Amino acid sequence: MDKKLSTMSHDPEVRKGPWTMEEDLILINYIANHGEGVWNSLAKAAGLKRTGKSCRLRWLNYLRPDVRRGNITPEEQLLIMELHAKWGNRWSKIAKQLPGRTDNEIKNFWRTRIQKHMKQTESFQQQSNSETNDHQACTSQVSTIAEPMETYSPSCYQGMLEPFSAQFHTNPDHSSCCTNDNTNYWSMEDILSMQLANY
DNA sequence: AACGGGTACAACCGCGACGCA
């Protein structure tokens, strides 16, 4: 038994890499006439020198008529962060809550934008730590979220997103860096607000 | 104008789950 071999192709006839316009048209026309599914036989029947897997990916992530292209809106960004806090890297599950967005798109968005900002926040934090070693209030708050993405668990920021969510929708004038006990540090919502503003 | 680094996104790969004979 090797299921992997069934999907891996060592056939030199199989094309890889970027899809051409002709291939796209063939796939679109074929699916329009015969419907999607059974991707391996679809690829053969359509005359495409692609694996079924590749056809499926191309259709789902790019060619489907209901795929939304273009920038992720702030509302979608917020939703992605909330759902990621809830479910972790369950991209397809998250994508189902965002009509027209694909798991691949959301995954890429998360990796390129959110993780980048997390890293920036981390380095910012390290810098401020070295500058203000004796101000312990700062470190205790930000260090929780400044961990690398691979190591912190969604539950770390799950609760913290709740106030951010409410603030995002209802209170754009939220003032920045002081809490109600007047401790002088950046909260989760402050950081995320700044990050979103930079998009 | 040319080049190099960074970024965003399309596509591929490996693996597990599922259905069916």
Added chain:
DNA sequence: TTGCGTCGCGGTTGTACCCGT
């Protein structure tokens, strides 16, 4: 129960494009 084909997911890679120098 087992073997096989297929599907779907998450991680990773490749590359085109952008921007600063």
